[in-house]
Amino acid sequence: MRDRLPLSTTLGSTLVDGALRAPARAPSAVRPDASVDELAVAATGGDVEAVGRLYDALVDPIYRYVAMRLRRREDAEDVTQLVFERIVAALPRYHHNGKPFAAWAFRIARNAVIDHQRRLRPTEPLGAIAEPSDGVLLEALSLRDEEIRELRAAIRGLTPDQQEALALRYGAGLSAEEAARVMGRQAGTIRGLTFRAIEALRRTLAREQRT
Amino acid sequence: MSLFRGTMRPPTILSDEAIERYLAAIRAELAPDPLFRRRLRGEVTSRFVAASEGIDVAPRSRSMGRVGRAVLYASFTLALSATSVLAASQQALPGDPLYALKRQVEDIRVQVLPAGLHDDLAAYALAERIDELGRLADRGDWGRVEALAVTVEHDFDAFVADSAGADSADKYLTVLRGLLDRLPEPAQEAVQAVIDQASGARGTPPEPGTRGGGTPASSSGGGNSGSAPEAGGPPDDDSKDGSATDEATATPKPKPTKAPRPEPTPKPANPNAGPDARSSNQGPDDDGDDQ
Numbered sequence: 001m002r003d004r005l006p007l008s009t010t011l012g013s014t015l016v017d018g019a020l021r022a023p024a025r026a027p028s029a030v031r032p033d034a035s036v037d038e039l040a041v042a043a044t045g046g047d048v049e050a051v052g053r054l055y056d057a058l059v060d061p062i063y064r065y066v067a068m069r070l071r072r073r074e075d076a077e078d079v080t081q082l083v084f085e086r087i088v089a090a091l092p093r094y095h096h097n098g099k100p101f102a103a104w105a106f107r108i109a110r111n112a113v114i115d116h117q118r119r120l121r122p123t124e125p126l127g128a129i130a131e132p133s134d135g136v137l138l139e140a141l142s143l144r145d146e147e148i149r150e151l152r153a154a155i156r157g158l159t160p161d162q163q164e165a166l167a168l169r170y171g172a173g174l175s176a177e178e179a180a181r182v183m184g185r186q187a188g189t190i191r192g193l194t195f196r197a198i199e200a201l202r203r204t205l206a207r208e209q210r211t
Numbered sequence: 212m213s214l215f216r217g218t219m220r221p222p223t224i225l226s227d228e229a230i231e232r233y234l235a236a237i238r239a240e241l242a243p244d245p246l247f248r249r250r251l252r253g254e255v256t257s258r259f260v261a262a263s264e265g266i267d268v269a270p271r272s273r274s275m276g277r278v279g280r281a282v283l284y285a286s287f288t289l290a291l292s293a294t295s296v297l298a299a300s301q302q303a304l305p306g307d308p309l310y311a312l313k314r315q316v317e318d319i320r321v322q323v324l325p326a327g328l329h330d331d332l333a334a335y336a337l338a339e340r341i342d343e344l345g346r347l348a349d350r351g352d353w354g355r356v357e358a359l360a361v362t363v364e365h366d367f368d369a370f371v372a373d374s375a376g377a378d379s380a381d382k383y384l385t386v387l388r389g390l391l392d393r394l395p396e397p398a399q400e401a402v403q404a405v406i407d408q409a410s411g412a413r414g415t416p417p418e419p420g421t422r423g424g425g426t427p428a429s430s431s432g433g434g435n436s437g438s439a440p441e442a443g444g445p446p447d448d449d450s451k452d453g454s455a456t457d458e459a460t461a462t463p464k465p466k467p468t469k470a471p472r473p474e475p476t477p478k479p480a481n482p483n484a485g486p487d488a489r490s491s492n493q494g495p496d497d498d499g500d501d502q
């Protein structure tokens with residue numbers, strides 16, 4: 001039985017005499033159960049498979065975070081793509097110094113979302129962006145329940161920091177400590193933001209049900 | 212206005228736990244489209260390989276706005292058949308000026324057509340990448356061949372591993388078979404291994420005339436790609452099956468006749484010549500500042 005080499009590895013080994021010398025790629029040495037940080041270290045060493053697995057680990061939480069912060073699915077996909085472009089571009093400069101790679105990646109995502117929102121409405125504060133009157137809304141595409149739609153509308157009434165905290169904790173599934181690293185705050189601050197956000201949502205929804 | 216408002220229909224006081232359940236429901240609904248996820252994975256790995264080879268891939272241009280997108284949606288079918296530029300772009304290769312347009316058209320197809328067709332579209336797109344791989348090999352553009360091969364391999368593995376994608380795998384297995392004799396010897400082995408794995412996993416006999424069908428050298432599994440199904444080795448019988456004709460009709464486009472492979476030429480210093488090079492040349496303006 002012959003082990004199957006990655007096509008890129010095989011092709012790379014044929015190019016050593018060519019003008020563009022392509023280094024042969026060794027099979028990934030990363031363990032199957034490697035953590036995100038271990039994958040990141042391997043990726044900075046040029047391990048393509050580690051990059052793919054890193055992507056697999058991060059794409060869903062990053063997309064969910066971005067989609068929770070933006071309205072339209074196309075925007076969420078565009079920004080998610082931009083985030084990974086930036087991650088790949090910045091990987092060579094990444095040095096693991098004990099801080100989680102995921103927090104580093106989410107900082108890139110957060111900055112990309114902020115950039116996108118500023119481009120969208122440069123004169124309005126974050127969180128005050130009007131609902132688009134046309135186009136495909138995330139809600140229309142995916143959310144079925146009226147309550148959830150109301151909740152999404154209520155989220156847009158929160159302060160930008162509260163929205164950010166909710167998106168990181170409930171969209172991306174980060175812990176308070178991880179979200180704190182992304183936002184550059186203390187974990188207690190994140191807990192407070194989340195608590196007040198949920199409290200505000202509860203009040204808003206209760207008021208809407210009364211009316 | 213009723214004085215009894217609020218008593219006739221008492222409000223439901225939502226608990227914090229209820230809010231958290233709703234938030235969890237939102238999270239569950241916000242999953243990325245599988246095809247988007249798969250396509251972006253190929254792009255990420257392709258970009259990484261290109262960057263590690265010193266090829267500066269320009270950031271992909273952002274998608275158009277709502278109005279532009281709507282206009283394009285509405286006129287897409289007509290435009291595709293009537294516009295010579297779009298038609299010409301369908302033959303573009305990575306590095307060509309029209310290649311970005313070609314990829315954009317593929318993206319728009321996915322967005323315009325129903326989700327039920329996405330697997331076929333993705334299969335078509337993958338076949339296009341394989342076709343580009345062969346034509347780049349004919350051209351002797353080995354730098355781009357290698358970068359594109361990463362995308363092809365990952366996409367192929369994902370499709371074969373994916374039950375829905377596996378139904379479409381025959382289409383580009385045919386293309387891969389056609390590509391076999393146009394690649395350097397080691398690359399032929401890799402492509403043959405992909406074909407053997409897919410054929411073995413799907414229980415179909417190997418295509419007659421392909422080098423690896425049932426030969427001891429290729430009847431092996433134990434691959435290291437992880438996502439591809441393990442092959443039990445192709446069956447020993449070399450009998451022809453009737454599926455070849457159907458597969459051939461599903462091939463996106465005929466291959467050019469084999470041309471002698473030119474010697475690799477010195478690569479010009481073209482920093483924007485990655486396999487997925489897009490129109491914009493702007494660099495990433497943000498990399499997450501601190502770590």
